[in-house]
Amino acid sequence: SQQGEEDPQALSIQEGENATMNCSYKTSINNLQWYRQNSGRGLVHLILIRSNEREKHSGRLRVTLDTSKKSSSLLITASRAADTASYFCATDGGLTGGGADGLTFGKGTHLIIQP
Amino acid sequence: KAGVTQTPRYLIKTRGQQVTLSCSPISGHRSVSWYQQTPGQGLQFLFEYFSETQRNKGNFPGRFSGRQFSNSRSEMNVSTLELGDSALYLCASSFLAGGRYEQYFGPGTRLTVT
Numbered sequence: 001s002q003q004g005e006e007d008p009q010a011l012s013i014q015e016g017e018n019a020t021m022n023c024s025y026k027t028s029i030n031n032l033q034w035y036r037q038n039s040g041r042g043l044v045h046l047i048l049i050r051s052n053e054r055e056k057h058s059g060r061l062r063v064t065l066d067t068s069k070k071s072s073s074l075l076i077t078a079s080r081a082a083d084t085a086s087y088f089c090a091t092d093g094g095l096t097g098g099g100a101d102g103l104t105f106g107k108g109t110h111l112i113i114q115p
Numbered sequence: 116k117a118g119v120t121q122t123p124r125y126l127i128k129t130r131g132q133q134v135t136l137s138c139s140p141i142s143g144h145r146s147v148s149w150y151q152q153t154p155g156q157g158l159q160f161l162f163e164y165f166s167e168t169q170r171n172k173g174n175f176p177g178r179f180s181g182r183q184f185s186n187s188r189s190e191m192n193v194s195t196l197e198l199g200d201s202a203l204y205l206c207a208s209s210f211l212a213g214g215r216y217e218q219y220f221g222p223g224t225r226l227t228v229t
Contacts (some may be wrong), residue, residue, distance in 0.1 A: 007226040016227070030215050031215055033217060033218075035220075040203060040223075041222055041223065042119070042205060042221050042222045042223050043217065043220040044220070045206065045217040045219065045220075048216075051220075066172075068154075088158065094217050102148050102150075102160035102162075102171065102173065103160060103164050103207075103218065104160065105150075105157060105158035105159075106157070107157045108157065108227070110128050
């Protein structure tokens with residue numbers, strides 16, 4: 001079953017604009033991760049934020065985590081055509097918590113950057 | 116460091132057959148997890164192996180099995196293939212077990228069942 005729910009399902013913006021994707025989850029977590037996937041290929045790890053962190057940055061990426069609302073957001077600033085991909089949030093809580101069920105992924109946001 | 120490799124990259128099988136997929140983790144990583152990705156169900160956890168032991172298993176039928184060797188390479192096997200098994204199968208390696216650490220994914224094996 002899906003733990004995370006990304007919103008929106010699809011997003012199309014112009015190159016140079018910022019893109020924001022949201023993720024909501026259901027159970028308690030130890031951490032939340034974001035991954036990128038280009039057209040049917042493997043996933044690339046972007047950033048991991050632990051449950052006791054509220055915000056984390058990595059280059060043009062900014063991730064926030066609100067454990068009280070069980071939600072996270074991924075912001076990509078100054079988007080580029082190469083950012084076109086699907087973005088997934090993943091939690092380690094799974095159904096029972098504690099990392100017992102591997103990573104549980106949301107259905108993803110498909111991001112299209114128009115040149 | 117070489118990344119996670121998966122073989123074969125593409126596979127076409129017939130219903131009722133069985134298939135074995137292989138995954139070689141990043142050197143030094145002892146955890147290997149397998150995921151199935153389909154358009155309808157998205158990414159779903161199959162199982163994780165750590166130091167040759169299955170650590171946990173997702174909600175999949177017993178037709179799906181796996182193993183891990185002493186060099187951390189892992190294989191997954193699907194017996195009696197069904198059309199619904201058509202999917203992208205991804206393996207991921209991690210230095211430590213569980214979902215608390217970033218995982219490094221391979222390019223996947225695209226399985227088509229006809």
